[in-house]
Amino acid sequence: MGILFGVIFSFFIVATSAFSFLGCLTTVTSRDFLSERKKIVDTVNAMREQENLPPLEVDKILNRTARKQSMKSADGGAIQVAVNRLPTLIAAGSYARFALSHQIRADSRKEMMTAFAEDPLVRSKILHGRLTHIGIGITKHRGTFFAAVDLARIAPKIDMDAARQSLMARIQRKRADNSVQPLEVEAKLDNRANHIAQTFMKTGQSSEGLIANAQQDLGGDTFALGRVTITFQVAETETAILIPSITSDPALAYIGLGLAQGNHPNHEPGSLTAAIFLAEPQTAHVHQPAVVNTPPLKKVDYAPAQKYNTVDLAWIATLAGNHKKAAGLFKEAYQKIKKPTLLYEAARAYARDRNAGAALSTMRKYADLTTGEQRSKALEMVSRLEKGESIFLSSQQKTMSVEAQRFFAIGKRLFDRGEWDGAIDAFQQAYTYAQHPDIIYNIGLVHSRAGRIGKALQFFDEYQKLVPKANNVEEAKQLFEIGAALFRARQFEVASRYFALSYAYAPFPHLIYNLALCHKAMGKKKAAIRFLREYLDTDPPEADRKEVEKMLRKLAKKGAAKKY
Numbered sequence: 001m002g003i004l005f006g007v008i009f010s011f012f013i014v015a016t017s018a019f020s021f022l023g024c025l026t027t028v029t030s031r032d033f034l035s036e037r038k039k040i041v042d043t044v045n046a047m048r049e050q051e052n053l054p055p056l057e058v059d060k061i062l063n064r065t066a067r068k069q070s071m072k073s074a075d076g077g078a079i080q081v082a083v084n085r086l087p088t089l090i091a092a093g094s095y096a097r098f099a100l101s102h103q104i105r106a107d108s109r110k111e112m113m114t115a116f117a118e119d120p121l122v123r124s125k126i127l128h129g130r131l132t133h134i135g136i137g138i139t140k141h142r143g144t145f146f147a148a149v150d151l152a153r154i155a156p157k158i159d160m161d162a163a164r165q166s167l168m169a170r171i172q173r174k175r176a177d178n179s180v181q182p183l184e185v186e187a188k189l190d191n192r193a194n195h196i197a198q199t200f201m202k203t204g205q206s207s208e209g210l211i212a213n214a215q216q217d218l219g220g221d222t223f224a225l226g227r228v229t230i231t232f233q234v235a236e237t238e239t240a241i242l243i244p245s246i247t248s249d250p251a252l253a254y255i256g257l258g259l260a261q262g263n264h265p266n267h268e269p270g271s272l273t274a275a276i277f278l279a280e281p282q283t284a285h286v287h288q289p290a291v292v293n294t295p296p297l298k299k300v301d302y303a304p305a306q307k308y309n310t311v312d313l314a315w316i317a318t319l320a321g322n323h324k325k326a327a328g329l330f331k332e333a334y335q336k337i338k339k340p341t342l343l344y345e346a347a348r349a350y351a352r353d354r355n356a357g358a359a360l361s362t363m364r365k366y367a368d369l370t371t372g373e374q375r376s377k378a379l380e381m382v383s384r385l386e387k388g389e390s391i392f393l394s395s396q397q398k399t400m401s402v403e404a405q406r407f408f409a410i411g412k413r414l415f416d417r418g419e420w421d422g423a424i425d426a427f428q429q430a431y432t433y434a435q436h437p438d439i440i441y442n443i444g445l446v447h448s449r450a451g452r453i454g455k456a457l458q459f460f461d462e463y464q465k466l467v468p469k470a471n472n473v474e475e476a477k478q479l480f481e482i483g484a485a486l487f488r489a490r491q492f493e494v495a496s497r498y499f500a501l502s503y504a505y506a507p508f509p510h511l512i513y514n515l516a517l518c519h520k521a522m523g524k525k526k527a528a529i530r531f532l533r534e535y536l537d538t539d540p541p542e543a544d545r546k547e548v549e550k551m552l553r554k555l556a557k558k559g560a561a562k563k564y
Contacts, residue, residue, distance in 0.1 A: 062135020
């Protein structure tokens, strides 16, 4: 009996201790607190709305990390040091850039809610403009509330198959617009492109090193294709990826396309990297000229002939260097059509004529008539004129050395004789002595005349980077020449862009006609009709009007215009 009593007593002691221990655990374990969590999220998003910030979305992973942190703090009886949530998020497959966290200790629910609404440190974190998601964890232990909020920027996952198909379709459409055969996907190129894209995102290596290694591998004897060009870019979405101009090169036949989404340290979380490998056939003949079967362009005439409107005459005076006449014509045109930008051009013409007083008063009048960014730009120029400063960008062109001038002259002579390879060599020698943008332009022009459109596009793109803000008619003339060369090579989509740029610098009506021809050649009838009608609005000579009206009638007979 005594033994039995001892066993029962021992069992009672053990059971009591166990229940006491379990009771302690239940006070530490996080309760659901659903209503409190919802109130906190609503409070946070209301504060963000007041600051014109998008609301935060509740994330399950962040809820778990916040809950663990609140339990850890409750178990220790004090606020624990916050840890980085990024490894947890990335390990779970999230595309996250950064994570913030904050913890609160309160003696009541009310005090806890007040802290979220009024604590300046909490406020500074939840109003971070780049946040997208939130997680809340709350634990109550011995009458004290321990709350943790975890915040992060998380990008959604992209359907890679759909993104690849969309990007490939855009590339093939670009070729179709330029009357070029579609590219064929080549397995080796595809594998290498995917490898570069994945490696870039997973390792954080530089794209330059990866591309250099790939080019070295492709240069081996085992690779049965011709010259390979690699383009590489990173964008936040597939639609933000730009299709390089070189993809419409008719000499190309094969493509490899690599896409990867990831957490690269130098880019937004979830960004896409696109590696595009483009190859010529092994038997490609780079000297083969492009076949041309297109209607003739209208060349921009830089001397008065037949009938010109006042704006045309102003630009022609600018070309001739008669800036005083140009200023008067721009002001005369403004009096007729009240277009404020004509005053802007008049002010610039006065500045070129060194008439600072007239330039200042005209620019002030232009500033009074415009708003927004244009007004800010005008006021900046007014300020420069008041200080006696130039309103024109300083030239980026360097004076050529004697050696550069010698090679440049040789290149020009060879170009005039049609000796393309010799001309390119001479211009490249000139460029080693003087990094002058015009030499880059000339090299591109030689390649275009030789039918090497892919190479020409590379040099033309480089030229545009070197002189991105040139605002003079001489630039318009060079852009027209680039567009004309590309048009002759049936690169209609790219040619249209150069004609549009040329028109932006010097709005000659014939450039509108050339834009119409580009869109007509691409099959974009609706856009072609719009440009032709716009050209008619410029009051062209009678012969040109009849020609355009005839073209419009033919386009109308071909049925409903396709939507673009």
